[in-house]
Amino acid sequence: MVVGAGVAGTAAAIEAARAGVRVMLVDENPIGASMMALDVPQFFGKRATDPLPDRDVMLERVAAANHALAEAQDAGVEVQLGTCVWGAFSNSATSRVLDGPQLGLADDERSWMVKYDRLIVAAGARDLAMSFPGSGMAGAMGANGAHALMTRYRALTSRRMVVLGSGDLGLITARMALDSGIEVAAVVDVSASVRGDEALVSRLQGTGVEIYASHTIKEAVGSSDEIESVVLVEIDDDCEPVAGTDKVIAADTVCLAIDLVPNVELLGLLGCDLSFASERGGWAPDHDDRMRTSVESVFVAGDVAGVHDGMILGDEIARSQGRLAGIAAAESLGAIDTDEALARSNELQPAALDATPADAHSDWQRWHRSLVNAGGLNVHACECEEVTRAELIGLQPPRYLRQGSEQASRRGVRTQAKEGPVNADQVKRLTRAGMGHCQGRLCREQVSLLLAEESGADIAEIPVMSYRPPVRPLPLRVMWPDDEPEQVRSEWPKWFSPTHRVLG
């Protein structure tokens, strides 16, 4: 099974199929309109055409955006588009009921399970989201969401965009927007100078794009839940806003292009070791130079394996990683002998791994500090559940409970941190931050940054919030197993009781 039909996943699928392995390649694109409206799986910011073109048109566009898909089909790969992977299940010490590892798949209508011998996760990356006053309005979106709407879907409605982030991600986003006929009002960065490729910068400046270094976004202003302008402010070396430097810029879109974060949900579910690797986009899977993870049957390739500017600038790294993963998976199944696999891997490794990614975390921190300083603590850290930064670090119960007390007001992440490492899952359940329908995709990193800052811990020391299935919102009627065996129905147990059936 290969999850994700981007460059890496397609290359992996072709490589494995050519080695004689039976391969299924699934990709959730095209995404349905209802998911897109919920910012699933990318931060689309309600900037997709409404209504979206119908599914067949979208399927054609998705296929057309990826020429290698046809090659994969020619190689014998079974390609399933419009199919999301919402779960991954395997046996472990406390769960032994499965007769093999399997994925939960679904389209708009139904869900089903598929068993696999080997899994290559090429699930890509998502946008690093950070909030500011007004970021809950339509028009605040992420660079990956914008890329998808511009290329794959040809359905981005933005007219005038402010891009946050001047690394290669931001610069390329601005370039693509201009190419798509969207005005780019500004590229903004908290760093003192532009971070990305200089040639790209001069080309952008040549088209009249303003670059604001040492600036952050103070707020987005709008009406009827639509962004109409943004307020930028200059910041000093401590990321504090400089009084009197506000600049109001008309724009209907704020595109967050600060960084990309690997989509590690499925890897988390399967128990692959993850480490915080600043240079690889945050929490990323541990893997060797043949793209093998800590779990024997699971391989990674592309952005999910760790994303950095070198991957944003071109496809070569992702393609080589995909081929490596395909070869390693095929070898582990006995389809390629070890000598040949090693020889072919050696040729690919320079292209797949030869990159000197830069530390990204200090940049995250700088952005986050500037946003906290400029926007204050009364801004949602979690948009879905409307939990402000102040409520999060104060460990305050949800507002709808309306029970405050003197004791409760003395509690917080700081008092908690004195008693041991802060536990992000515990914080989530107390405050509800991260519990919304975006399933944490828009708040995980900023919650971690706030917890780290407040508790004085390194972000890598704060265990990542756990991943739980389904990793895509799945309606009850879709999750419903229409293949449920009669025995499961007839033997469904009452809560622990003498007649309670034991699984297995």
Place this chain on the structure above:
Amino acid sequence: MDSADVVIIGAGVSGLSSAYRLAKAGRDVVVVDKGVVGGEASGRNGGMVSERVDEPVLIPLAVEATRTWETLADELGYPTEFVQEGRLQVAVTEEEMGALFAERDEALRHGLRAEMVDPSDIRDMIPGITERTLGGLFFADGGHANTQLAVQAFAWAFQDLGGRLYQHTAVTGIQVADGRVTSVETTAGPIAADMVVAAAGPQTGLMAGLVGVHIPVAPARVEILATAPIEPLSPLALVGNGLYGHQAVRGNLLFGGGAHEWTDVDLTTQPGKPNTPLIRNIARRLAELLPGVADAPVIRSWAGVVEQAPDYMPIIDILDSPSNYVVVTASAHGFGISPATGKVVSDLVLYGETNIDIGGLGLARFANVNPNWRHQRGWIPAPNRS
């Protein structure tokens, strides 16, 4: 050496409820846990709070607990999200209907507020519920609460009274001399104790093993799922179609049920708590039960490891030897009855007895349990098939 009047093993809801009561009574209490407050079953269960007549031995505890829940949040100073609008059990088969009538009669014999409701009443109480209900049994005093908030409320209130909480601290041994525990050895060093309360959930058996006593409990993994918030449907605790659950105040449907899996735990690490494709079967049952909201998106599921004694009932007792060792284990009933459990354990520690009726929850009932009982019952982990 660190010392305390009482060392409580386990920062779950039973341990912390007990710790709070003992601290309130002026005792110097230390709570140790290998993980964090409510990190295991106490913070992961369905949050059901109810009197149940299918388990008559628990009625006195459940009645006391219900009474305590009503004012608990005010007493502790932290919210519990307790909602007491009643508990409804619906029947979808004639067999279940017959069982409900029997339960109703039993409930009335015990003086509980219970009444039968017909299908049209049920549809008024829960819009969107299946047309297939044949009737229901309504317990007016039932309800639900937020598990993590409630456990944390006990923990913080305990700390506000000066109680000491050692998280990330595993118990590695228990020293006994002359028939009494002298100290509890932990990864943070030994703690001398006059009294030990083992509220160790699935680790109860292992913990008792440290003092050479056999207490029969078997750990099991169970699963539950949550939808995104939906429009207010019902504040009731609901049991039916093989599921139990409720709609949280925020609007999420939280429902669990179905087969459990016997497993093993150890003293120092957190057990893995994966979900299985069983969550699809739970989703189906929930959509059948509430077809009016079958479009609600599932956004999360989780699992927890609970423990079960051979008769599915809690154990609350003082050991004969070592004679200063109190055991409390709830057989997956712990959350709902926890406010009463704390009072009972506190009574046992302070006075050696309690006026809440816990007859039937003592260890004597297992005097003849074969040490090999888990194997005999098949309450052991399945062989790994892959």
